[in-house]
Amino acid sequence: xxxxxxxxxxxxxxxxxHLEMPESLKExxxxxxxAGGKRIRPILMLATVExxxxxxxxxxxxxxxxxxxxxxxxxxxxxxxxxxxxxxxxKPTNHIVFGEAAAILAGxxxxxxxxxxxxxSNLNSEQKVELIKLLxxxxxxxGMVGGQMADLDGEKQALTLEQLEYIHHxxxxxxxxxxxxxxxxxxxxxxxxxxxxxxxxxxxxxxxQISDDxxxxxxxxxxxxxxxxxxxxxxxxxxxxxxxxxxxxxKLKHHFxxxxxxxxxxxIKENRLRSIAKFIVERDH
Amino acid sequence: xxxxxxxxxxxxxxxxxHLEMPESLKExxxxxxxAGGKRIRPILMLATVExxxxxxxxxxxxxxxxxxxxxxxxxxxxxxxxxxxxxxxxKPTNHIVFGEAAAILAGxxxxxxxxxxxxxSNLNSEQKVELIKLLxxxxxxxGMVGGQMADLDGEKQALTLEQLEYIHHxxxxxxxxxxxxxxxxxxxxxxxxxxxxxxxxxxxxxxxQISDDxxxxxxxxxxxxxxxxxxxxxxxxxxxxxxxxxxxxxKLKHHFxxxxxxxxxxxIKENRLRSIAKFIVERDH
Numbered sequence: 001x002x003x004x005x006x007x008x009x010x011x012x013x014x015x016x017x018h019l020e021m022p023e024s025l026k027e028x029x030x031x032x033x034x035a036g037g038k039r040i041r042p043i044l045m046l047a048t049v050e051x052x053x054x055x056x057x058x059x060x061x062x063x064x065x066x067x068x069x070x071x072x073x074x075x076x077x078x079x080x081x082x083x084x085x086x087x088x089x090x091k092p093t094n095h096i097v098f099g100e101a102a103a104i105l106a107g108x109x110x111x112x113x114x115x116x117x118x119x120x121s122n123l124n125s126e127q128k129v130e131l132i133k134l135l136x137x138x139x140x141x142x143g144m145v146g147g148q149m150a151d152l153d154g155e156k157q158a159l160t161l162e163q164l165e166y167i168h169h170x171x172x173x174x175x176x177x178x179x180x181x182x183x184x185x186x187x188x189x190x191x192x193x194x195x196x197x198x199x200x201x202x203x204x205x206x207x208x209q210i211s212d213d214x215x216x217x218x219x220x221x222x223x224x225x226x227x228x229x230x231x232x233x234x235x236x237x238x239x240x241x242x243x244x245x246x247x248x249x250x251k252l253k254h255h256f257x258x259x260x261x262x263x264x265x266x267x268i269k270e271n272r273l274r275s276i277a278k279f280i281v282e283r284d285h
Numbered sequence: 286x287x288x289x290x291x292x293x294x295x296x297x298x299x300x301x302x303h304l305e306m307p308e309s310l311k312e313x314x315x316x317x318x319x320a321g322g323k324r325i326r327p328i329l330m331l332a333t334v335e336x337x338x339x340x341x342x343x344x345x346x347x348x349x350x351x352x353x354x355x356x357x358x359x360x361x362x363x364x365x366x367x368x369x370x371x372x373x374x375x376k377p378t379n380h381i382v383f384g385e386a387a388a389i390l391a392g393x394x395x396x397x398x399x400x401x402x403x404x405x406s407n408l409n410s411e412q413k414v415e416l417i418k419l420l421x422x423x424x425x426x427x428g429m430v431g432g433q434m435a436d437l438d439g440e441k442q443a444l445t446l447e448q449l450e451y452i453h454h455x456x457x458x459x460x461x462x463x464x465x466x467x468x469x470x471x472x473x474x475x476x477x478x479x480x481x482x483x484x485x486x487x488x489x490x491x492x493x494q495i496s497d498d499x500x501x502x503x504x505x506x507x508x509x510x511x512x513x514x515x516x517x518x519x520x521x522x523x524x525x526x527x528x529x530x531x532x533x534x535x536k537l538k539h540h541f542x543x544x545x546x547x548x549x550x551x552x553i554k555e556n557r558l559r560s561i562a563k564f565i566v567e568r569d570h
Contacts, residue, residue, distance in 0.1 A: 016426075019426055019427050020427050020431075021426040021427050021430075021431040021434070022431055022434045022435045022438060024434060024438055025426055025430070025431055025434040026426070029426065076389055076390075076393060079386075079389065081384070081385030081386045081389060082386050082389065099366070100364075100366030101364075101366045101367050101437050102434070102437075104361055104364065104366060104367065104389065105361075105430050105433060105434050105437075107393075108357075108361060108392075108393075108396065108430050109425055109426035109430045109431075111393065111396060111397065112396065112421050112424050112425035112426070112430060113421065113425050113426060115400045115417055115420075115421040116417075116418060116421035116422055116425060118417075119414050119415075119417040119418035119421060120418060125410035125411050125413070125414045126410050128410070128414050128417075129404050129410045129413050129414060130404075132400055132401075132403075132404040132413075132417060133401060133404035133405060135400075136397050136398065136400040136401035136404060137401055139397050140394055140397035140398050140401060141301075141304055141306040141310055141311070141314065141394035141397070141398060142304050142305050142306050145306075145310070145390050145393050145394045145397060146305075146306040146307055146310055146394075148390060149306070149307045149309060149310040149387065149390050150307045152386050152387075152390075153307060153309055
């Protein structure tokens with residue numbers, strides 16, 4: 001997993017560096033691309049490709065595309081008009097360093113560029129079109145952007161568990177699921193394998209968010225990059241608040257186990273995918 | 286041209302209405318889509334398709350995609366952190382009605398959705414991939430977004446003619462050129478026809494911007510939806526300022542004539558394209 005992350009850290013900026021654009025825009029894009037993070041989405045994608053015995057080389061641009069979309073969403077979410085965050089992963093957020101206008105444009109640029117990466121890749125045209133269809137749906141108004149809007153609409157009001165799951169499923173889950181489904185498409189999965197991997201993705205997506213909420217209650221500030229308890233101070237609805245900490249942990253275990261049983265049923269070389277799923281649930285940051 | 290605009294006005298919202306998303310987001314997206322405008326880009330595209338004797342039906346989703354990109358760019362450009370405009374085409378801008386967060390997200394959603402429209406269209410996969418490659422390039426950091434960044438970087442400082450042309454070529458020209466090239470791709474143009482249409486697009490794009498600057502000096506407030514002279518009050522570099530009004534008019538005529546000579550050389554049924562080009566140069570709003 002570390003080797004994979006290292007390769008992504010190298011490849012990602014290369015898709016921006018070679019482009020002709022104003023230096024101020026390039027700097028703002030690269031700042032957030034270099035800001036790191038766990039690279040969970042591309043790592044999940046590449047592990048899925050590997051599970052089908054395929055080389056990851058042809059999947060690298062697609063993996064970088066999904067990380068660009070994730071990065072753009074963080075830049076826009078951090079804006080003063082949105083979550084108004086000054087820090088992200090312990091570093092000043094994009095608009096704090098470059099100003100709001102550059103941050104908005106850097107986000108727009110990363111989002112747009114991600115589609116060029118897929119269209120320019122070495123896959124065949126049918127695969128490219130299918131990936132672009134899935135990615136635009138997962139990231140757009142019926143996916144991630146819709147989830148962020150629902151999240152903003154729901155702020156400062158008590159949410160039901162159903163509303164909370166809607167938000168997470170759209171805001172975080174759909175892009176994680178895309179990452180796994182993209183790996184399945186590149187790996188030429190059968191329809192049945194796709195079904196199981198989709199279910200695996202859904203459960204792992206929910207596990208990811210529940211573990212995030214649990215970390216916010218129990219985590220170590222230095223590791224998670226924000227103060228534990230910040231969600232509580234925000235009056236934000238979370239799994240521990242709706243289900244108690246014990247209930248949230250049970251729900252996490254349920255989704256994790258369900259996810260793994262679908263992974264087994266997909267009948268692929270699943271070792272790395274299994275350990276990434278484990279990392280997602282057991283991580284301390 | 287009016288019939289074409291009417292059809293676009295009907296089709297555009299249909300690509301948003303059928304989507305599942307938070308109502309607040311849908312409302313913000315539809316507001317700017319309904320805000321109208323001249324629909325120059327999609328009309329140019331459809332006229333190019335027609336010039337090759339092809340039915341415009343299969344081009345409608347691609348025409349709507351380019352208008353969504355244009356609409357998103359206006360929403361983001363109007364934001365307080367960018368041009369800080371309260372009015373657009375005489376109506377309150379998106380963030381004035383829905384707030385900044387919804388406006389940012391409505392823009393993100395329109396941008397993302399435009400790629401889904403192309404991927405979901407009835408064209409063949411090779412055409413879709415080529416269109417997505419061209420559109421993402423024209424709209425991204427090496428195109429429209431880069432142009433907007435250069436525009437912001439250059440504000441309140443005197444620009445050279447070269448810098449002004451860089452900004453317009455990227456901020457406005459590339460998407461206009463894409464619209465014509467997309468029509469050529471859908472119309473199965475030969476390489477030579479593409480070359481001439483690209484040159485036609487470049488000259489018409491510049492004509493469009495020069496005539497915009499001239500309108501700002503000479504236009505009627507009621508028709509252009511903003512006060513004439515507002516660029517001057519902004520200390521914004523414009524063609525009339527750099528070349529004098531007479532020089533700007535000469536430059537406009539030069540690009541218009543050059544554009545039309547390339548259009549003739551493309552050897553297609555050019556009547557409608559020619560009258561759209563004329564409209565662009567002679568419009569009063």
